[in-house]
Amino acid sequence: MQEKRIDLCLIDKDDSILKDEEGNFKFDKQGLKELEVFNNELLEDGCEIKTHFVSIPKDFPIVIALELEGFVFEDVESFIDAE
Numbered sequence: 001m002q003e004k005r006i007d008l009c010l011i012d013k014d015d016s017i018l019k020d021e022e023g024n025f026k027f028d029k030q031g032l033k034e035l036e037v038f039n040n041e042l043l044e045d046g047c048e049i050k051t052h053f054v055s056i057p058k059d060f061p062i063v064i065a066l067e068l069e070g071f072v073f074e075d076v077e078s079f080i081d082a083e
Contacts, residue, residue, distance in 0.1 A: 001067070004038050024063040039067060
């Protein structure tokens with residue numbers, strides 16, 4: 001998923017990723033639409049989904065929280081290490 005975000009985010013003339021003041025990747029309208037389609041396809045492709053409720057830390061970037069809505073990571077450390 002992170003790889004797809006990198007592919008679709010905005011970059012400057014030097015191919016550096018553009019980020020907002022909170023450090024979140026910036027997307028244009030088309031990139032955000034494509035990311036949403038990608039996320040929905042992941043959910044629809046027969047992934048086993050287990051309900052698990054968590055509290056999101058106050059400093060967690062809302063953009064990432066919204067992208068992860070509906071996903072469950074059983075091995076949180078692998079997810080964090082992938083960043």
